Amino acid sequence: MSTTATQKQHPHLTTLTLWIMIIATCLVVANIYYSQPLLADMAHTFKVNDKKAQQISLFTQVGYATGLLFIVPLADMLKRKRLILIDLVLVIIALIGSAMAQSAVLMMIAGFLVGVSSVIPQLLIPMTAHLAKPHERGKKIGFVMSGLLVGILLSRVVSGFVGAHFGWRAMYYIAAGLMVLIWLMIFLFLPEVEPDYKGNYGKLMKSLVYLVKTQPKLRMAAFRGALCFACFSAFWTTLVFLLKQPQFNLGSSAAGMFGLVGVFGALAAGLMGWLSDKMEAHTLSGYTLSLILISFIIFYFSGNSVAGLVIGVIVLDLGVQATHISNQSIIFALIPEARNRINTVYMVSYFIGGALGSFLASQVWITYQWSGVCVIGIILSVIVLAVHVLSYKKASAGVSDVR
Known part of the structure; x- marks a missing residue:
């Protein structure tokens, strides 16, 4: 039985x-x-x-x-x-x-x-x-x-x-x-x-708060995901405005074609999932977060170059999707019976980050145009990378103290 x-x-x-x-x-x-x-x-x-x-x-x-x-x-x-x-x-x-x-x-x-x-x-x-x-x-x-x-x-x-x-x-x-x-x-x-959950819906929703309080790996993954998607949204929110400028004069249809470049990220998702099984999660996330930072440096110097934008899109998409898959591998290993609630916390944070990135980029564009958007992407990338490294060092120090 x-x-x-x-x-x-x-x-x-x-x-x-x-x-x-x-x-x-x-x-x-x-x-x-x-x-x-x-x-x-x-x-x-x-x-x-x-x-x-x-x-x-x-x-x-x-x-x-x-x-x-x-x-x-x-x-x-x-x-x-x-x-x-x-x-x-x-x-x-x-x-x-x-x-x-x-x-x-x-x-x-x-x-x-x-x-x-x-x-x-x-x-x-x-x-x-x-x-x-x-x-x-x-x-x-x-x-x-x-x-x-x-x-x-x-x-x-x-x-x-x-x-x-x-x-x-x-x-x-x-x-x-x-x-x-x-x-x-x-x-x-x-x-x-x-x-596996035996409580009612009210208790189920309250448990989301409990998961946030008691799962530091979930909090860190949600933070990484939110800022990564903020960078992603900042780029795509303003790309169409850049392409309409005189040096390109391409318009919104060309922005849609740039989306097809994202197929590279889709095809690479399986590879990134395989890597997340082979590599230590925090180390892999450090590399993938670095890709996002590199992409915005490329974008900064590509305000007049379609080829530069294409290369940047490939690097950005790979970094964001790889970080996303790495985050999910981490959080889904935490509490098997609460995977859907854990995913809820992570994905809601993810979309809040996306909304933040779109808002910041649209505000910065008014005054500083493309260079301002790239600076926003660089700042957000540096913040999430720094917090990721510091949290890893803090966790390692905690293990050493216990021993």
Whole structure:
């Protein structure tokens, strides 16, 4: 009896299961980004200005952050597969609602619901860590993260093509159809994971505070992730303004093409996951954080060079994604039964950092332009690298004192 229960709680991560997670992660995360290339078409349909249409994308992002905070922790107290299947039904309803929306306000509400319900990748990544063998955890997380990154990158390309040839509403109907296929695939093939948490939802949410207080590695990973994503967001928030300047005169379409360079980071995610299994986590994070610093030094001297910007994007994306995977390998090894709540703390911090980076970059751009943005990136990179090194030295000193 006990052996059977253990097997149900800890099924083996097969190749089929891993590919289901990768495909589901790729297609579900794309729901959040389909709207971005379609906003001009939506503005025309709803007869609103571009600024009003941009709020549709904003509401989707806010919805995603809301889902991270209030839905992802549920995976520690509910059966994982059942929660994902229920959530997918909500995704399908929200996507169909988006396709049928008759006003900008209704589209914002539907977009918010799309964001709230599209947190399934953040349920599957901890599930990957749960099912994977400890010595392969980083590698498997890296594979699923590759699916997530590819989904983000290709979603804009696909939605732009579909919108141009079939109209923006068609993209949401197609996305809903894809979610039906994902539902069937998960229902038929994904193993169930039994929860370990026995309390109620109120206590579950309060335990997030307890985890922050008692887990220094989680706090450090959240800090690293927040500042890394702040650097990442600072760059992408202002790149389009740089490319519109006379030395480039390229505009927003070229900024989108720069996003395809990020495929390098997506393909490298698996390699970084493999490295996180082979190298000591703090040492690896030191190297990956250094890449982010190097990228902004490259950007500083590339205000007139497309080639320099491309090289910088590759280095930045590799540094940010590698740090992200290293952070997740660290935090998912802390408390197995609380992996989803740990992921909630980490990802909420991650998005707060992204918002901070966008805000700082947009404010600095007004007065100091591109050089100011690069200085912000350098300062944030130096801060996170310094804190990382000091925390490692402090932890090492603590071990020496105990001995």
